[in-house]
Amino acid sequence: MAGLLSALVAFVCALASLRRLAWAVAPTALDGRLLANELRNQSQPVRSRFCAAIVARDLPWESRLFEAFFLPKASREARVNEQLLEFDWRADRWSRVPRVCASIATSAGFLFACIALADTNGEDPMAALTPALDALAIGIAGTAACVAVHVRARLARKERLAGADSLADCLRSSVEPQGDWQ
Numbered sequence: 001m002a003g004l005l006s007a008l009v010a011f012v013c014a015l016a017s018l019r020r021l022a023w024a025v026a027p028t029a030l031d032g033r034l035l036a037n038e039l040r041n042q043s044q045p046v047r048s049r050f051c052a053a054i055v056a057r058d059l060p061w062e063s064r065l066f067e068a069f070f071l072p073k074a075s076r077e078a079r080v081n082e083q084l085l086e087f088d089w090r091a092d093r094w095s096r097v098p099r100v101c102a103s104i105a106t107s108a109g110f111l112f113a114c115i116a117l118a119d120t121n122g123e124d125p126m127a128a129l130t131p132a133l134d135a136l137a138i139g140i141a142g143t144a145a146c147v148a149v150h151v152r153a154r155l156a157r158k159e160r161l162a163g164a165d166s167l168a169d170c171l172r173s174s175v176e177p178q179g180d181w182q
Contacts, residue, residue, distance in 0.1 A: 002116035003134035009108035010142025013101035017149035020094040024153035024160070027090035028061045030054075032163030035062070036170035047174060061087060069171045080168060087164045091157045098150035102143045109139010 035054075039047055051070075055063045061083065068079035112135035120128045 002112035002131050003138055006109050006112040006135040006138040006142075009112075010105045010138050010145070013105040013142050014145045014149070016094075017098040017101050017146045017153075020097045021149050021153045021156070023093045024091060024095075024156040027087065027093070027160055028164075029059045030062050032087075032160070032165075032167035034163075036163070036167040039167075039170050039174055044174075061090065065168070066171070080172075084164060084168060088161065091160050091164075095153075095157075098146045098153060102146035102150070105139050105142030105146060107139075109136045109142070112136075112139070 039050060042050060051066050054066045057063065064086075065080065065083040068076060068083055071079055113132040116132035116135055117125070117128050
């Protein structure tokens with residue numbers, strides 16, 4: 001029973017950590033680095049149509065970033081920086097969850113191992129050792145899964161932030177503000 005409870009806690013912790021990984025890998029609908037590469041490879045008229053198409057799709061973050069570059073110069077940088085801060089927030093969602101889940105999985109493994117050892121009812125204490133070690137091992141395995149997800153999410157976050165910066169730099173250098181471009 002202790003191993004089953006430990007497995008349940010480890011599974012829930014791993015699921016929560018995987019949700020964090022999903023947000024780190026794809027904080028927005030489109031990859032900023034791919035958009036920047038596509039913009040760099042197009043002529044100015046095609047770039048304008050491309051930007052209009054992104055805005056028309058009404059994507060939560062990308063559309064607002066592209067719209068910001070077509071504002072008057074006085075408010076443009078403030079809106080662009082606001083969108084980059086929003087992206088940073090999106091990439092950081094649940095950033096502590098894998099570390100907390102790793103701690104919870106380990107603690108649950110130890111807790112259920114201790115309960116299994118304490119629940120000998122006057123019988124041979126060595127008979128309780130196998131369920132206790134099972135519970136502990138499952139808790140440690142849950143911790144290992146959460147740590148692996150945390151490391152991958154941290155790398156994915158760095159990649160996505162670099163992509164968003166690349167997109168913003170590309171837009172700064174290539175998109176010319178126009179009047180009514182929609």
